[in-house]
Amino acid sequence: MRIATYNVNGVNGRLPVLLRWLQETTPDIVCLQELKAPQEKFPEQAIAELGYNALWHGQKSWNGVAILTKDADITEIRKVLPGDTEDTHSRYIEAEVNGLIIGCLYLPNGNPAPGPKFDYKLKWFERLQVHAAELMESKKPVILTGDYNVMPTELDVYKPEKWVNDALFRPETRDAFQKLMSQGWTDAIRTLYPDEKIYTFWDYFRNAYGRDAGLRIDHFLLSPKVAKKLTAAGVDKHVRGWEKTSDHAPVWIELKD
DNA sequence: ATGCCGTGGAAACCACGA
Numbered sequence: 001m002r003i004a005t006y007n008v009n010g011v012n013g014r015l016p017v018l019l020r021w022l023q024e025t026t027p028d029i030v031c032l033q034e035l036k037a038p039q040e041k042f043p044e045q046a047i048a049e050l051g052y053n054a055l056w057h058g059q060k061s062w063n064g065v066a067i068l069t070k071d072a073d074i075t076e077i078r079k080v081l082p083g084d085t086e087d088t089h090s091r092y093i094e095a096e097v098n099g100l101i102i103g104c105l106y107l108p109n110g111n112p113a114p115g116p117k118f119d120y121k122l123k124w125f126e127r128l129q130v131h132a133a134e135l136m137e138s139k140k141p142v143i144l145t146g147d148y149n150v151m152p153t154e155l156d157v158y159k160p161e162k163w164v165n166d167a168l169f170r171p172e173t174r175d176a177f178q179k180l181m182s183q184g185w186t187d188a189i190r191t192l193y194p195d196e197k198i199y200t201f202w203d204y205f206r207n208a209y210g211r212d213a214g215l216r217i218d219h220f221l222l223s224p225k226v227a228k229k230l231t232a233a234g235v236d237k238h239v240r241g242w243e244k245t246s247d248h249a250p251v252w253i254e255l256k257d
Numbered sequence: 258a259t260g261c262c263g264t265g266g267a268a269a270c271c272a273c274g275a
Contacts, residue, residue, distance in 0.1 A: 009263075009264070009274080010263085010264050010265070012264095012265090013263085013264060013265080014264095034264090034274085036264060036265060037265085060265085060266080061264085061265050061266060061272080061273085062264095062265085062272085062273070062274090109273085109274060109275060110275090111274080111275065149275070162258095163275095166275070167275080168275060201275070203260090203261095203262080203275070204260090204261090204262040204263060205260075205261045205262050205263095206259095206261070206262095215275075217275080244263095246263095247262085247263080247274085247275080
């Protein structure tokens with residue numbers, strides 16, 4: 001079974017790219033972030049024509065997350081991350097698919113840091129830690145995947161020294177990610193490729209993709225029951241080279257049945 | 258050192274992204 005995550009950076013603006021990638025790789029479950037579309041503007045029919053059921057939580061202009069399943073039932077568990085009734089951003093959606101719990105997240109960027117946006121990022125991270133701990137305690141098979149907006153280590157940044165004061169790489173951010181990991185989650189890509197330079201995002205300008213000046217910020221966190229089934233993981237890097245493409249590339253894992 | 262590109266939405270510019 002293949003599960004993928006993809007920050008599409010505008011689900012309607014990138015629809016041809018999304019559909020082409022879905023047809024090419026036919027993942028069984030897909031998590032999308034940055035829909036940048038209100039609930040009623042999600043391209044449900046075009047996606048259904050490729051055989052995908054969908055749950056989504058849209059928002060006008062910004063954010064927005066979705067979970068797609070190919071030929072499988074999908075049951076909504078929640079559409080908001082618990083812990084702050086004042087939070088209006090569509091950044092989390094969670095569903096059950098064939099007994100598997102899928103949490104699809106778009107963690108706040110947090111720049112400029114320090115400042116209120118960075119405070120929001122760290123608070124969101126704390127809420128994620130609380131919720132992730134509950135999921136871990138449930139002993140169920142759980143996948144928490146999406147755009148974490150965190151480079152966990154220096155290996156995940158093309159020029160670490162240039163990013164130390166950035167909200168995606170500051171010590172507070174990396175500490176929060178490590179604290180989450182210490183609950184017992186497995187970083188799928190880094191576990192299979194402990195020493196390789198692997199990126200999931202390249203800026204649009206300064207020829208970042210051509211220079212491979214990238215970041216690894218889209219992650220798959222697996223609970224122990226899922227980690228045991230992990231057989232492969234990777235990045236569909238070539239998709240970043242397509243016309244009218246997102247600045248992120250899709251990331252995927254393979255699980256044995 | 259830098260939003261240099263790109264999106265969506267409103268209004269021919271702005272907020273936002275990493």
